[in-house]
Amino acid sequence: MSFSKKITGRFFLLLNFLIVFIYLFSCLVPFINPGRFWFISILGLLFPLLFVAVVIFFFGWLIAKSKRMLISFIALLVSFQQIKVAFALHFFQPFTAAKVAGNLRVLSWNVSSWDELNKAKKGGTSDRPLMMAEVKKYNADILCFQEFMETRNLELFDPTIDEIVKMGYPYHYYLPSYSEKKYTEMGMAIFSKYPITNTGMYDFGDEVSVQQMIFADVKVNHQTVRVFTVHLQSVRFGTEEYESLDKIKRREKSGLKDAATIVGKLKKGYRFRGNQADIVHDFVQKSPYPAILCGDFNDVPNSYTYFTIKDNLQDAFLQKGAGVGRTFRFISPTLRIDYIFADKKYSINQFHRLTVPWSDHYGIMADMSI
Numbered sequence: 001m002s003f004s005k006k007i008t009g010r011f012f013l014l015l016n017f018l019i020v021f022i023y024l025f026s027c028l029v030p031f032i033n034p035g036r037f038w039f040i041s042i043l044g045l046l047f048p049l050l051f052v053a054v055v056i057f058f059f060g061w062l063i064a065k066s067k068r069m070l071i072s073f074i075a076l077l078v079s080f081q082q083i084k085v086a087f088a089l090h091f092f093q094p095f096t097a098a099k100v101a102g103n104l105r106v107l108s109w110n111v112s113s114w115d116e117l118n119k120a121k122k123g124g125t126s127d128r129p130l131m132m133a134e135v136k137k138y139n140a141d142i143l144c145f146q147e148f149m150e151t152r153n154l155e156l157f158d159p160t161i162d163e164i165v166k167m168g169y170p171y172h173y174y175l176p177s178y179s180e181k182k183y184t185e186m187g188m189a190i191f192s193k194y195p196i197t198n199t200g201m202y203d204f205g206d207e208v209s210v211q212q213m214i215f216a217d218v219k220v221n222h223q224t225v226r227v228f229t230v231h232l233q234s235v236r237f238g239t240e241e242y243e244s245l246d247k248i249k250r251r252e253k254s255g256l257k258d259a260a261t262i263v264g265k266l267k268k269g270y271r272f273r274g275n276q277a278d279i280v281h282d283f284v285q286k287s288p289y290p291a292i293l294c295g296d297f298n299d300v301p302n303s304y305t306y307f308t309i310k311d312n313l314q315d316a317f318l319q320k321g322a323g324v325g326r327t328f329r330f331i332s333p334t335l336r337i338d339y340i341f342a343d344k345k346y347s348i349n350q351f352h353r354l355t356v357p358w359s360d361h362y363g364i365m366a367d368m369s370i
Contacts, residue, residue, distance in 0.1 A: 013068060016057045020075045023050040027079045030307035034270040041270045044302040047086055048324060048334040051079075085301040085310075088321035095352035095365075099139065103349060104220060104370050107140035108229065108294035108340055109363030113149040113186065114160065127358035128157060134356055136167050138365060142218060143169065143191040144229035144294040150176065153183040164191050173199040173216045190216045190229055197224065202283065204233070204276050211272075213280055217289060220370055226287045230280055230295035232305065233272035273299055277308040284313070290343035292368075296361060298337050306339075313341035316366035319348035327353065327362045340366045 026043035034041040043050075054072045061069035076083070099105055114128040135143065143164070150160050161174060169191035176187035190196075198217040205211075213230040277297075284291050293313065299305035301315075317325045317336070327338035338361055342348060347369040354363030 012057075012060075016061075016068065016071055019050065019053045019057065020071055023047075023054050024075055024079065026050055026302065027082045029302055030082070030304055032304065034274040034304045041303065044300050045332075045335075047082065047300070047302040051076075051083065051086065082302050085306065085315070085318065086324070088318050088323060088325060090320065090322045092322040093320070093350075095350060097138065099367065100349070102369060103367045104142070104225075104346075105138070105140040105365065105367050106142045106144070106227075106292060106294065106340060107135065107138060107354075107363060107365040108144040108146075108338065109135070109354065110146040110231070110296040110338060110359060110361035111149075111363075112147050112359040112361065113184075115358050116149055116157065116184070126157075130356070131358045132163060132167075134354060134358075134363070135164070138352075138354075139168075140365060141193045141220075142227055142292075143189075144227065145189045145191075146229065146231040146296045148174065148187050148189040149184055150174070150187070151184050156183060161189075169193055171196040171218075173214060175201050175212060175214050177203070177212055188212050188214045188229055188231060190214060190227055192216065192218050192227075194221075195219045202279060204272070204279070211276070213283065213295075215283070215287075223370055224289045225370070226289040226291050228280070228284065228291060228293040228295070230276075230293070230297070232276045232280075232295070232297050232299065233269050234298050269298065273297070273303075273305045274308075277305040280309050281311060284309070285311070290345045291341075292343070292346070293341040294339065294364075296338050300334075301336060310339075310341055312344065314344055314346070314348060316340040316342060316348045316351050316368070317364070320351035320366070321353075325353065327364060329357065329360055329362065338362070338364055340364055342366070342368055346370065 022043065025040065026047045029041050029044040032040055054075055058069050058072035058076065111131060114131055115126040116128060119126045151157055161172060165172065171192045171194065172189060173196060174187060174189040176185040196216045197219050199215065201212060201214045203212050211231055211233055213228060215226055215228045218225045218227055284293060297305050324334050325336045326333050328335040348366055349369060350367040352365045354365065
């Protein structure tokens with residue numbers, strides 16, 4: 001072997017070891033306290049990219065017929081628990097819009113104020129009517145909304161709750177969190193075609209945003225289901241942070257000026273969500289009825305938040321989805337931060353993403369057998 005080939009081989013071997021080390025470190029994220037070790041939690045965001053890098057090295061060494069492929073192979077074997085929550089290992093299946101008798105269809109969506117806050121940028125119009133039509137189209141039995149906006153001024157738009165009730169949802173639980181410029185209010189909402197017999201809430205104590213958990217006991221035929229919807233701590237990136245991240249992706253130095261702000265917001269988000277995840281987990285475990293939990297966790301599957309809340313519940317996307325299942329439209333194509341979990345007593349029959357551009361989140365939906 002020539003000297004240059006030997007140097008090249010050692011370089012790639014060293015690089016392989018480095019990537020595998022960081023990759024395995026990212027696999028520890030679900031098991032550490034995100035408040036104390038937030039800097040490690042950030043690695044959870046990079047897990048899909050690190051996974052791809054490890055796989056590339058594995059096949060590279062395999063093609064070269066080198067035993068070095070065992071480095072990546074062992075790393076992938078050890079990390080299988082993280083791999084199976086990051087990717088739904090199924091072939092894509094088209095969604096059947098017609099509901100099957102006996103199925104319960106649940107739709108969850110962070111509607112981002114029904115796009116009403118973007119009216120000024122769009123010449124006084126919003127995509128709210130299109131979003132309403134999208135919700136109506138799927139005829140779900142239960143609707144869970146985060147960042148739900150209701151009006152206090154009929155000149156702005158028609159009352160949102162009234163519109164949804166007219167779609168065929170006579171039962172609802174709406175909990176406002178805070179007011180937006182005194183004309184509107186933001187909160188969480190659950191709508192149901194079936195009777196709601198009891199409701200409850202937990203406010204995570206954030207007075208300037210919708211960080212809450214609410215639940216409703218829904219009587220579906222002769223069985224009662226406890227439906228939770230949650231919205232956990234957001235990183236609260238503003239326009240400047242998104243622009244900076246975009247510049248960083250384009251390798252522009254000017255994007256680094258907000259790096260400290262970006263890291264600070266990530267740190268705060270991880271700390272708060274860790275505590276919130278523990279609270280949500282306790283509520284679900286104490287439920288007297290089988291639970292369905294929906295919401296915007298603002299965290300990826302390879303996180304303490306996800307593993308703590310999910311515990312022994314089913315992830316509807318992993319059961320019937322395919323690929324990565326992105327639900328947040330910005331920053332990265334790997335961000336799945338919205339979920340539908342269900343008790344293992346239910347059978348997940350379908351999963352679907354509402355990949356429409358009217359909110360910063362995609363809606364998600366699942367059909368399940370009671």
